[in-house]
Amino acid sequence: MPLEIPSVVIDRLPGYVRVLGRFADAGQDLISSEQLGAMLDVSPAQIRRDLSYFGRFGRQGSGYEVMSLLVRLREILQIDRTWRVCLLGAGRLGRSVAAYGELAAHGFRIVAVFDSDERLVGTQVEGLEVRNMTELEASLDRDSIEIAIIAVPPEAAQRVSERLVAAGIRSILNYSPAHPRVPASVAIRNLEPVMALQAMTFHLTREGPA
Amino acid sequence: MPLEIPSVVIDRLPGYVRVLGRFADAGQDLISSEQLGAMLDVSPAQIRRDLSYFGRFGRQGSGYEVMSLLVRLREILQIDRTWRVCLLGAGRLGRSVAAYGELAAHGFRIVAVFDSDERLVGTQVEGLEVRNMTELEASLDRDSIEIAIIAVPPEAAQRVSERLVAAGIRSILNYSPAHPRVPASVAIRNLEPVMALQAMTFHLTREGPA
Numbered sequence: 001m002p003l004e005i006p007s008v009v010i011d012r013l014p015g016y017v018r019v020l021g022r023f024a025d026a027g028q029d030l031i032s033s034e035q036l037g038a039m040l041d042v043s044p045a046q047i048r049r050d051l052s053y054f055g056r057f058g059r060q061g062s063g064y065e066v067m068s069l070l071v072r073l074r075e076i077l078q079i080d081r082t083w084r085v086c087l088l089g090a091g092r093l094g095r096s097v098a099a100y101g102e103l104a105a106h107g108f109r110i111v112a113v114f115d116s117d118e119r120l121v122g123t124q125v126e127g128l129e130v131r132n133m134t135e136l137e138a139s140l141d142r143d144s145i146e147i148a149i150i151a152v153p154p155e156a157a158q159r160v161s162e163r164l165v166a167a168g169i170r171s172i173l174n175y176s177p178a179h180p181r182v183p184a185s186v187a188i189r190n191l192e193p194v195m196a197l198q199a200m201t202f203h204l205t206r207e208g209p210a
Numbered sequence: 211m212p213l214e215i216p217s218v219v220i221d222r223l224p225g226y227v228r229v230l231g232r233f234a235d236a237g238q239d240l241i242s243s244e245q246l247g248a249m250l251d252v253s254p255a256q257i258r259r260d261l262s263y264f265g266r267f268g269r270q271g272s273g274y275e276v277m278s279l280l281v282r283l284r285e286i287l288q289i290d291r292t293w294r295v296c297l298l299g300a301g302r303l304g305r306s307v308a309a310y311g312e313l314a315a316h317g318f319r320i321v322a323v324f325d326s327d328e329r330l331v332g333t334q335v336e337g338l339e340v341r342n343m344t345e346l347e348a349s350l351d352r353d354s355i356e357i358a359i360i361a362v363p364p365e366a367a368q369r370v371s372e373r374l375v376a377a378g379i380r381s382i383l384n385y386s387p388a389h390p391r392v393p394a395s396v397a398i399r400n401l402e403p404v405m406a407l408q409a410m411t412f413h414l415t416r417e418g419p420a
Contacts, residue, residue, distance in 0.1 A: 007409075014408040015389055018364065041391035077408050096306050097403075102387065106404045146414060147407065154228065171410040173403055177312065179225055181251035187410040191401045193307075193383055194316045197357065198224040198287050199217075200381040200397040204356060 009050050013077055015040050016050075020070040032063040082107045084144055088160050089151035090115040090123065090130040093175055097151050098126045108147065112139050116156070133160070137167045147171045154178035161188075219260050223287055225250050226260075230280040242273040292317045294354055298370050299361035300325040300333065300340040303385055307361050308336045318357065322349050326366070343370075347377045357381045364388035371398075 019039045023031055033044035042050070051069070054076055074080055085103070087094055087110050097103075098110055113125045116133035123130050131139060139145070148164045150157055154177045161180035164172060172188040174180060177195055182188050190196075229249045233241055243254035252260070261279070264286055284290055295313070297304055297320050307313075308320055323335045326343035333340050341349060349355070358374045360367055364387045371390035374382060382398040384390060387405055392398050400406075 007413075010412045011409045013412065014405040017408075018388065018405075022365075040389075077412050079408060083407070083411060093310070096310070100303070100306070100403070102404050103407075106408070108404065108407050147411070149403075155232075171407070171414050173406060173410075178228065179250075187413050189406040189410065191403060191406065193310070193359075193401060194312050194318065195224045195228075196383060196399040196401065197293070197313075197318050197381070198227075198289060198316070199221045200383075200399065201293060201357070202220045202223070202287050203217075203397050204381050 005053050009053060012040070012042065012050060013073055017070065017073050017077065017079060020066055020073070023066050024070055028066055030063040031066050031069075036064070079107065082109050083147050085110045085147045085149060086112040086114065086136075086140065086143075086145045087125070087149045087151060088114050088133070088136075088164075089153075089176075090117075090120045090125050091151070091153075094149075094151035095125055097149060097175055098128075110149070111143055112145060114139070116152075136160075136163055140164075140167045140169065145169070147173070149173045149175065150180070151175045215263050219263060222250070222252065222260060223283055227280065227283050227287065227289060230276055230283070233276050234280055238276055240273040241276050241279075246274070289317065292319050293357050295320045295357040295359060296322040296324065296346075296350065296353075296355045297335070297359045297361060298324050298343070298346075298374075299363075299386075300330045300335050301327075301361070301363075304359075304361035305335055307359060307385055308338075320359070321353055322355060324349070326362075346370075346373055350374075350377045350379065355379070357383070359383045359385065360390070361385045 016036070019036060033047040037044045037047050054072060085108050087098055090113050094113065098113065103110065110126065110128065113128045113130045114133045114136055115121060115130050120130050121132045146169070148169045150160060150172060152160055157174065157176040157178040157180045161172065161182055165182055165186055170186045172182065172186065174188055174190045175192055177192045179190050180188065226246070229246060243257040247254045247257045264282060295318050297308055300323050304323065308323065313320065320336065320338065323338045323340045324343045324346055325331060325340050330340050331342045356379070358379045360370060360382060362370055367384065367386040367388040367390045371382065371392055375392055375396055380396045382392065382396065384398055384400045385402055387402045389400050390398065
């Protein structure tokens with residue numbers, strides 16, 4: 001498998017997995033790049049190019065084998081394994097993220113929760129006892145944590161990001177209303193809705209009402 | 211003001227507003243592009259280029275006036291006005307999004323909630339009565355709704371997106387685990403964490419442990 005797969009291709013793979021899973025559930029054995037493309041708003045040629053990065057799944061003239069393609073993509077994305085995740089911030093936001101069942105259902109298991117507020121340390125979040133943020137580095141190492149979710153106040157986001165990166169974390173999901181700076185080797189996604197909306201409303205304004 | 215402001219510049223403005231707000235709260239009158247840049251991981255030259263799109267805020271040699279720059283950026287992003295938002299999906303996910311107080315605190319006021327499940331129609335979400343999805347188009351128009359938040363099951367996301375776009379909505383925040391296709395004139399942000407994590411773990415895997 002070539003190492004340099006464009007990240008835009010990777011970003012499409014979870015979508016492929018979701019759509020293929022629906023066809024598999026419906027008992028369909030073969031799927032054309034046209035069918036897949038129509039479900040994902042990707043051209044059939046693009047589908048073929050995307051999937052060519054991962055091996056040969058197509059049968060000339062008959063389409064892709066749904067099951068073997070699905071198994072391979074799940075394997076490539078390591079979807080069937082469990083990832084150990086820590087949650088930083090046990091306030092209202094953190095508790096709401098922890099309660100989102102889809103994370104655990106897809107193998108992203110929160111195994112440790114941290115907060116720097118002494119009043120929250122020792123309380124329970126989804127069955128986990130909140131640890132003191134001072135224990136962060138030791139816990140990441142001991143508990144083999146690979147992914148971090150940030151749900152701390154914005155003024156603390158940069159500092160905790162730096163601690164995570166220094167401790168070897170390279171995948172961060174950020175829910176705080178700040179965009180922490182991380183080295184290029186670290187993947188970070190900002191999922192806070194207010195900043196996303198503020199950038200969108202600018203465009204709303206400029207173009208006038210629909 | 212030039213109309214063609216790169217969206218990467220717009221995306222940085224909410225960050226400027228947040229940082230400037232902190233300096234204003236601290237009573238600082240002037241700020242250099244170096245100071246601003248250090249807070250946001252943007253080079254001073256980039257800061258100057260970004261802000262030059264919106265007028266002249268700098269005083270040669272003394273920096274930017276914090277208050278007037280802040281007021282102008284808030285005005286540009288229309289941060290002080292209220293936006294009328296509808297929420298599609300009154301299940302667990304939708305209720306959790308509706309309960310996120312920061313949206314209303316920043317002027318994004320959910321004024322209507324819809325669901326297609328008859329058992330949810332008529333129930334309350336944060337003080338709003340859930341309406342039937344069949345009333346969507348009529349409500350968007352009557353209630354002057356400009357922004358939609360999607361929190362429906364993935365198989366319904368594409369269809370509701372199309373209805374929203376057809377009804378004139380041009381800003382969509384998507385929490386469903388699907389990436390709906392919309393025309394280029396519509397701004398959509400996907401904030402669902404599982405798909406974001408799945409695309410990130412691919413990179414984790416490929417590069418090996420830190």
